[in-house]
Amino acid sequence: MDTKPDDGVYKWWAQSDDTIQSILNSDQKWQTLKHNGVLFPPDYQPHSIPVYYDGKPVKLDPEQEEVATMYASMLESDYIQKKQFNENFWAAWKELLGKNHTIKSLAKCDFSKIWEHLLTEKETKLNRTSEEKKAEKELKAKFEDAYKYALVDGRKEKVQQFKIEPPGLFRGRGTHPKMGMLKKRIQPEDITINIGRLEDVPPPPTGHKWGGVVSNNTVLWVAAFKDAINNKNKYVQFASGSSMKAMNDYLKYQTARSLKDCIEKIREDYKQQWTEKQESDRQLGVAIYFIDKLALRVGNEKDDEEEADTVGCCSLRVEHVSLVAPSSIKFDFLGKDSIRYENTVEVEKEVYKCVKGFIEGKKKSDMLFHKINPSKLNDHLKSYMEKLSAKVFRTYNASITLDRELKKLEREITSDMSVAEKVSIFNSANRQVAILCNHQRAAPKTFDTSVETMEKKIEDQETYLERLQQALKEPPKKPTQPLLPKTPESISSKIEAIKKKIDDLKQEKKMKIENKTVSLTTSRTNYCDPRITIAWCKRTDVPVAKLFSKTLQDKFPWALDCPNNYTF
DNA sequence: CATACCGACTCAGAAAGATCGTC
DNA sequence: GGACGATCTTTCTGAGTCGGTAT
Incomplete structure (x- = not known):
């Protein structure tokens, strides 16, 4: 088994799926692990700019000032308007100010001088010459280099996020009860280092000790620490381009592909379950149907005292669904990251009847599927497929x-199409996936103005087209500005060219509007088998780089040489 | 059994930063 | 041909999933 060719690239994908699987399933994920630990953010540099309280400047000690500066930096964000954010921030800051401090209420504080200072700093940074920027970047890279890679079984593997999170104010999504809480500076004492038994442990910063040093080869992290806000572990793991992560990713798609072999049976069975006597069976049947048809997440239980109130399939409440006669269901709930899911779907009459029954006699705040939970649902799924x-x-x-949409659209692709046109066709297939998965983004800040600019361009071209068409009918006696082509033939060909240009611009505008709040990258990065995209690129002669950035190409080395007729 | 708890991993959009295209 | 704004890419860290174990 020679998996290390001369070019030094570890081509693990040249091995059989079984071999890859056994590498990952084995209790020992590595034999030797060597690395230089993690990088801590720089210490806080006090600026001595006061907060104004009741109009008067108040000098703060460095620790108080640091937290005040965190708040000042967020002055223009939406968080500042939120009560919860201000309450949590005030609670944390008040404690630092101590008893009997001049500052007694947040409402009377004015942070604008600090905000202005931060703005000036930002500008100074921006105004550096390109030489200065380059020199600083190089210096930084040199400094960070030692942390970028770990040695795993003698191979250099990239480490993700080796920089420890700097202190700050917690920014939860949606209406998170903890937003604004102080995320304290993480100390070496908070960190557990995972490293090979025989390796030298990287030295902690002077005057400090690591919280712990372990040699756990059943896991794929090099350092771990507790997130004090949520009391959850965070890990410094390997990058998506590392062989271990890429292997897992590859197997994820192989598992998904093998679902093809039993999806028909699963669909038959859940349809059967809709008419079962036991309500738990009917609930299981409808829940799996939603997960399959609507691509809902499973929806684990959450603690609404500690987290934002969001749901997935199993945690749907009666208030999140409504029956729309004769046979549709309207969904309206906040999902992961508090992204709203709003969709009215036509369903089979059995499903409609089931949901009607599930709702009956329940309060709005009751669980829709009260007889099942994610672990029961997943246990059931295991009976079909490992x-x-x-x-x-x-x-x-x-x-x-993606596979289906691309094949449908491939007929429209002609050899004289530009790469940009072909990419735009790919994106419309990609958009169908994003809509299915409900991947959204905030509308780009420049959206309105850039649509206007496009409209102006279209108008200009249309005016020009009219002039050309007029000139063809009756040639102007005197040349008008800007000059038109001279012969009728050249005018005609210009007309055709402008018509095409207008069509293209209109198409581009349509795409822009359709993509206003749709995020294509999430599905491209996490859900679409990259081999589908790469095979399509090969067939349509589009460079892979047009669809996969450098990082994504690094993530998918195993997909790069798939055959051009690859089918998911 | 269920149920609570949590470790370790994948997936998520915003923000920062880099690059590109246009005037 | 270079300044500047739009757009693409990377970084950042929060928010899920899921399986195992303790109770």
């Missing part, structure tokens, strides 16, 4: 949608 869980359906349906 490794099958709810999330596999998202991968499966996303990938198969």
Whole structure:
């Protein structure tokens, strides 16, 4: 088994799936692990700019000032308007100010002088010469280099996020009860280092000790620490381009592909379950149907005292669904990251009847599927296929949608099309996937103005077209500005060219509007089997780099040489 | 059994930063 | 041909999934 060719690239994908699987399933994920630990953010540099309280400057000690500066830096963000954010921030800051401090209420504080200072600093940074920027970048890179890679079984593997998070104010999504809380500076004492038994432990910063040093070769992290806000572990892991992560990713798609072999049976079965006597069976049947048809997440239980109130399939409440006669269901709820899911779907009459029954006699705040939970649902799925869980359906349906949409649109592709036109066709297939998975983004800040600019361009071209058409009918006696082509033939060909240009611009505008709040990158990065995209690139002669950035190409080395007729 | 808890991993959009295209 | 704004890419860290174990 020679997996290390001369070019030094570890081509693990040249091995059989079984071999790859056994590498990952084995209890020992590595034999030797060597690295230089993690990088801490720089210490706080006090600026001595006061907060104004009741109009008067108040000098703060460095620690108080640091936290005040965190708040000042967010003065223009939406968080500042939120009560919860201000309450949590005030609680943390008040404690630092101590008893009997001049500052007694947040409402009377004016942070604008600090904000102005931060703005000036930002400008100074921006105004550096390109030589200065380059020199600083190089210096930084040199400094960070030692942390970028770990040595795993003698191979250099990239480490992701080796920089420890700097202190700041917690920014939860949606209406998170903890927003504005102080995220304290992480000390070496908070960190556990995972490293090979025989390696030298990287030295902690002077005067400090590591919280712990372990040699756990059943896991893929090099350092771990507790997130004090949520009391959850955070890990410094390997980058998506590392062989271990890429292997996992590859197997994720292989698992999703093998769902093809039993999806028919699963669909038959859940249809059967809709008419079962036991309500728990009917609930299971409807829940799996939603997960399959609508690509919902499974929806684990959450603690609404500690986290934002968001739901997935199993945690849907009665208030999140409504029956729309004769046979549709309207969904309206906040999902992961508090992204709203709003969709009215036509369903089979059995499903409609089931949901009607589930709702009956319940309060709005009651669970829709009170007889099941994610672990029951996943246990049931395991009876069809090893490794099958709810999330596999998202991968499966996303990938198969991309495959199908691309093949549908491929007929429209002609050899004289530009790369940009072909990419735009790819994007419309990609958009179907993003819509299925409900991947959204905030509308770009420049959206309105850039649509206006496009409209102006279209108008200009249309005016020009009219002039050309007029000139063809009756040639102007005197030349008008800007000059038109001279012969009728050249005018005619210009007309054709402008018509095409207008069509293209209109198409571009349509795409822009359709993509206003749709995020294509999430599905491209996490749900679409990259081999579908790469095979399409090969067939349509589009450079892979047009669809996969450098990082994504690094993430998918195993997909790069797939055959051009690859089918998911 | 269920149920709570949590470790370790994947997936998520915003913000920062880099690059590109146009005037 | 270079300044500047739009757009693409990377970084950042929060928010899920899921399986195992303790109770």
